[in-house]
Amino acid sequence: MTDYPSKSYGRNAEIASIFKMFEIGKDVSMPGPRRLGKTFVLERLVDSASAGGWAAVKIEVAGCRDSQAFFRELCDKIGSRRTNGANFLTWILQRLHQATQPRQDQPGPWYQPFLSHDHQTYFERLIKALNDDSTQRWALLIDELPIFLKALHDKGTDGIAAARDFMNLTSRLRADYQRVRWMITGSIGIEPLARAGNYMGVLAKFSPFALEPLSNAQSRDLVQDLAKEGRLMHRQLINDAEAEAIVQAVGWNAAYYLEALANKLTGAPANDAGAGSAVAAAVENLLQPGEQTTFGTWEEHLRKHYQGAERLLAFSILAALALHPGGLNASGLLTAIGQATVTEAQLRQTLDRLDADGFVSLRRDDEDDPHVSFRNLLLRRWWQRYPPHETL
Numbered sequence: 119m120t121d122y123p124s125k126s127y128g129r130n131a132e133i134a135s136i137f138k139m140f141e142i143g144k145d146v147s148m149p150g151p152r153r154l155g156k157t158f159v160l161e162r163l164v165d166s167a168s169a170g171g172w173a174a175v176k177i178e179v180a181g182c183r184d185s186q187a188f189f190r191e192l193c194d195k196i197g198s199r200r201t202n203g204a205n206f207l208t209w210i211l212q213r214l215h216q217a218t219q220p221r222q223d224q225p226g227p228w229y230q231p232f233l234s235h236d237h238q239t240y241f242e243r244l245i246k247a248l249n250d251d252s253t254q255r256w257a258l259l260i261d262e263l264p265i266f267l268k269a270l271h272d273k274g275t276d277g278i279a280a281a282r283d284f285m286n287l288t289s290r291l292r293a294d295y296q297r298v299r300w301m302i303t304g305s306i307g308i309e310p311l312a313r314a315g316n317y318m319g320v321l322a323k324f325s326p327f328a329l330e331p332l333s334n335a336q337s338r339d340l341v342q343d344l345a346k347e348g349r350l351m352h353r354q355l356i357n358d359a360e361a362e363a364i365v366q367a368v369g370w371n372a373a374y375y376l377e378a379l380a381n382k383l384t385g386a387p388a389n390d391a392g393a394g395s396a397v398a399a400a401v402e403n404l405l406q407p408g409e410q411t412t413f414g415t416w417e418e419h420l421r422k423h424y425q426g427a428e429r430l431l432a433f434s435i436l437a438a439l440a441l442h443p444g445g446l447n448a449s450g451l452l453t454a455i456g457q458a459t460v461t462e463a464q465l466r467q468t469l470d471r472l473d474a475d476g477f478v479s480l481r482r483d484d485e486d487d488p489h490v491s492f493r494n495l496l497l498r499r500w501w502q503r504y505p506p507h508e509t510l
């Protein structure tokens with residue numbers, strides 16, 4: 119196990135900032151593109167919570183299809199906490215049983231009786247119990263909330279109403295039980311959902327926290343440590359020049375891609391002069407067809423979350439940019455995609471979305487004609503080599 123608190127890349131400053139936000143009464147929303155390291159930050163929060171008198175639970179809700187599943191996931195996580203162990207569960211159970219007496223003779227996990235009753239009431243009771251815990255303060259870290267909300271929205275009108283009810287309930291629980299803090303992350307935009315479902319007001323209560331990619335120095339430390347800690351296939355050592363070349367080749371400092379590339383480095387550590395070509399060979403290995411899982415997430419993201427004409431436009435934009443390592447200005451891009459029906463406004467809107475979702479970087483030195491390029495240099499080369507096809 120890596121000792122992250124002692125590591126430059128361990129997100130320690132971020133962890134301190136987020137706990138500080140909790141301390142001063144803020145709930146946190148941390149959006150960020152796929153693979154940036156959001157879940158890692160939540161795991162670090164869970165591991166470091168107790169030092170400051172917090173108890174943090176991370177709930178992964180991407181697979182939940184209704185609010186009952188959400189409640190079940192929360193109960194599972196709280197019930198399986200190692201600290202406070204069985205005692206805490208007994209304590210919670212006593213509090214959940216107050217007022218009503220659900221049947222005890224049902225099979226299944228401890229919270230089963232509550233699920234078969236009005237689970238929202240028990241959800242509230244659970245939050246109240248956490249709020250009343252005087253031995254520690256609770257933080258609920260909800261990973262991929264927008265994917266859960268989108269699953270509700272996809273069910274149609276009733277689902278959208280269920281999403282709104284759910285968000286309104288969390289909003290009320292936040293107001294009524296103020297010792298409990300909430301944090302949400304998401305790799306798809308939550309605003310379009312909130313607008314469609316009319317719950318923008320709930321969202322506005324969360325303070326944004328912008329998670330940045332690792333710095334170059336942190337990234338070099340990370341790849342060198344991966345080698346030292348025996349976590350790479352072919353290397354126990356990556357020298358400084360190679361570490362720097364890896365960072366340059368990835369271009370977007372997400373631990374996921376730094377590690378993926380470091381894993382492809384073979385042979386003895388190169389001298390300074392040979393670092394570039396050693397890393398170039400590693401890049402070539404990473405761009406082999408077998409690496410679909412390393413890069414496929416991005417195409418899948420477009421197919422899942424973009425619809426109709428916007429999806430077609432997104433694919434066209436990326437196809438054009440894949441051919442231009444240095445990127446293009448928006449005006450040049452509009453020409454390059456060669457679709458007469460696409461307006462400049464549509465292009466700008468889709469570029470903003472692709473920027474938020476981490477596909478491209480937009481530089482607005484010239485506000486009238488921003489510059490756009492692939493954010494992840496390896497992904498550009500993947501897209502160029504294996505161009506995804508999309509037709510309406």
Ligand SMILES: Nc1ncnc2c1ncn2[C@@H]1O[C@H](COP(=O)(O)OP(=O)(O)OP(=O)(O)O)[C@@H](O)[C@H]1O
Nearest residue numbers: 127128129151152153154155156157158305373374
């Ligand atoms: N700062 C870091 N130090 C070491 N490893 C990291 C760091 N950040 C992320 N990782 C590793 O990189 C991988 C991707 O990170 P993570 O799963 O947190 O990304 P994510 O933003 O949640 O992505 P997704 O949107 O796909 O869920 C994981 O294996 C994680 O352990």
Ligand SMILES: [Mg+2]
Nearest residue numbers: 156157158261
């Ligand atoms: Mg994640």
